[in-house]
Amino acid sequence: MKTRKLGNLTVSSIGLGCMGMSGMYGSADEQEAIATIHKAIELTQGGAAFLDTADAYGVGHNEELIGKAIKGKREQVIIATKFGLASTSKDGKAMPVNGKPEYVRQACEVSLRRLGIETIDLYYQHRVDPNVPIEDTVGAMAELVKEGKVKYIGLSEASAKTLHRASKVHPITALQSEYSLWSRDVETEILPTCKELGIGFVPWSPLGRGFLTGQIQKFEDLAPDDWRRNSPRFQGDNFQHNLNLVTLVQKIAVEKNCSPAQLALAWLLAQDESIVPIPGTKRISYLLQNLGALDVLLSNEDLVRINTIVPKGAFSGERYPAPLMQMVNI
Template sequence: MTGAIPTRALGIERLTVGSVGYGTMSFADFYGQSGYDKDESARAVLARAAALGVTLIDTADVYGPSEEILGRALDGHRDEFVVATKFGIRISTGPNPSRKIDGTRAYMRQQIEQSLRRLGTDHVDLYYAHRIDPDTPIEDTVGWMAELIAEGKVRHLGLSEAPAATLRRAHSVHPITAVQTEWSLWERGIEDEVLPTARELGIAVIPWSPLGHGALTATITSRDELAETDIRRQVPYFSEEHFDANQATLETVRRIAAEVEAEPGQVALAWLLHQGDDVVPIPGTRRQRYLEQNAAAAFVTLSPGQLADLNTIRAHGPRAEEMEARK
């Protein structure tokens, strides 16, 4: 692949980005990585992303050192990218670690300043509430986020993992450019209510984990391949109970990949891209060759029959987000 991928416009404000984005959670080492130079990897990946037209770069304040790594890699190239980050998940470490959703004005103010410093920029192009605070009305949170637009620190607003009714209430306060949620061949929950509501309101959809936590690349064939520190060992899709059944669902992906002369992961991304021009998946990787593969999915064409076959795929086991919500 040598040319740039097509662009898509997000939301009613028409924020233009490449049709495939890039998620930086890989640099948080959630998948048990070690023994590589994060800064060197990030610089190489972003340089290649710019050449390919992969312009939407997604991070968050809780992705470990990802914002700082991204900030160093963006030095001198900030204007080539649309940078998205998030706030709202407050994590404490130590002997009694905890996770709290915080959508208050004070916490948002604190986090945007820290994100801007770590990213080495004076503004964020797309700022998300990472999760919805049950104790703070979404109208208040979005109103406070809109203050950042007036101050020039943020250009566009988004919500992550927001129910349809919450999305509608938020949009009534200030235009929401994008909703980010898990969506893939293995996770289809968005399609019942969130997707129709987003489309009614003109809100773009940014699927995270579009490759099923890497499983839809069809390269993970055994749980033993996952490092002990790999967070996927805690994801129900990869549990001993569901692993083999979920592996079986990949046979359809492999077959279609062979038919269109593509990689399985490219088929999974192409399926998402075929769902509408308002969809921009954000697969993550630390390697240029996988970035190139992901971007090339924008040029994979699937037939109606192939799309119908892919639509029959369902993962076994609940999604990790549902498990987290029960804690």
């Protein structure tokens, strides 16, 4: 397994997003999820298996699950978790955000207990709280670093302006935001700002919430309790328009002798050395397929062709329902 740097933090070049292990995309099997985490650890023998979770995933269940999986294996993993959301949304409604300094400490203590660890490697604010100055929130996170409860800090779905303000309080190691072939809005201001400030970038949903894999062919393929049923990009005419674009991506993948998912991940990896995608899965088979993207080499001609077929803004529909769109890039 190759590694990359997020600021001064060394992690596996492709991380493992664990949210789906707690039921956001339909049912999940806990034993299979733990086996998947163990396989990720096995494949990163250098001790940099990059696991991503949050206290909101499964309302704490995801952190507890990871805690079980890494017991006796702490030195082999890099744990990233988040605070600031009371829960994740399955109905497309806005979620309460809390960036108050006293809450930062409280949330960290709870996450440490659930994970069964003494120090969180990378601690993100899950969403920026518009009612609390970012300087206050990051200041509280910086105190946790001084106390040894957190090694590095990050933000999620923050604007370029917020990144500049936060970086004046404490170095920001990573920004986690949605980025993929079908969500490229960060390319305008946010990625250049990360480059300027030396902030690593961690794309979540690098496979377009699974759409870029080519496995979803109709709306009914989504389980009744699947969060994606509320996503505008999976609804109505947007679905067919986006599916047509994925078909074009699939044709290039066939030519490159790889899966569409591997092509999408290879495209992200080729954008910059400071980018570390965290595709989510709860199955070993998909984990292995995702890691196969590291062997897909894209030439400049390949990248130009992909950009021509699916340029920025090509996919139809907002990436979130309206209430949730108001919570990003603050």
